[in-house]
Amino acid sequence: MAEIAEGGGGGGHDKGKKRAKKSSTKVDMTPMVDLAFLLLTFFVLTTTFAKPKVMSLVYPAKLTDEELAKIEPTKINNAITFLLTEDKIYYYEDEFFPIGNKQGEPPTELKETNFSPDGVRALLAKGNKYVIQEKERLEKLVESKQMVDSIFTKKMIEAKQNKKALKVLIKTDDKATCKNFIDLVDELKIADIGMIAPVDILKSELDLLKAKSK
């Protein structure tokens, strides 16, 4: 009968043959449990985060040439236009005045900004004060139970479409990437901007951008 020899003294029976010391075969299962739980955590986390989301953006309707001709250029106030190029964001406020314009205004200069908290976000917070104040006022009403959530949502939409709310136009050149565009739209949505319009860039603006990137 085979027997599992213990310790080191089991070689007594076989004369002359040195029996290898057989130690008890006990495997410590702790690392395997660690590994299993690690794999488990990995799968639990990866399956939840893989679901992509959608970000909605409504584009202005395409107008026919006749409709475009009928629109009278209205004075733009309380608007910021962002110009996106390869890795930089430029902006100017309100209306654009090209060099040597007829109204005699000084030509618009492009200012640079970035995605840090004191860049785009600070700029939008400064310009969108009306919506921010309205939001605080409405939130106080909801907290004191004087307003229902559904009315709050409706009022917020109205506030964002109000004339006093900040409007944002986005213009891009050939080198702008989708990442910058979507990051910018994301910042606009965080800042509660209601009127976002991606529009075509003007040649004078394109020239200014080229001059800046030299």
Next chain:
Amino acid sequence: MPKIKMPKSSPSIDMTPMVDLAFLLVTFFMLAASIRPSDPVDVDIPTSISDMAIPANVVLVTVDAGGRVFFKMSDPEAKRELITSMMGKYSSLKLTEKQVEEFTLMETFGCTIGELPEYLDLSTDERRQFNTPGIPYLDSTKNQLKDWIDFGNRAAVNSGRTAYEVAQMDGLNPDPKDFVPKFILRVDSKTLYANAQKVIDVFRELDLNNLNFITSLEMAPM
């Protein structure tokens, strides 16, 4: 009375059932996670704080980093109607019943109309290797993307309407907005916005202005 001291023996737990349990859970999650159908192109999507989930009835256009365009629609019945309309417009496109069947089952695809019969006969892996310029959209006179989206929209609207009527008859009191197709754009972070804009212009020419972008979730700033 002197206290009898019990010999201290370190408690040893048999870990075998715990290992069994752990592997059971791992297997469960591995199987329960749905297998995403592999796309012919890999896209690195940008991030945003938007947490709206992807709707069910979608027309999805993918633009990869090189500017190639791919198309996907969710409903197989709508896809059958779509391919029939496309064959009606493009007389050079002739598909066998088997290829039509393959089209209704296929997920994202991107190739020219001329390449489509050959593309349908390939396996999923071969489609990844297939050298195609994607769906043409740059030429305004021969804008195939516009036709895919236009016929796809009509087909999706029809299938949505049928589903809405079925839901109504079942007494579920459905919301009509849930059955209208949504238009989604999936772009790579490195895609030039100029290319995405050309695709968006195709949508706008068809008066489809309510667009969505696919983004992965990022934490909202404080």
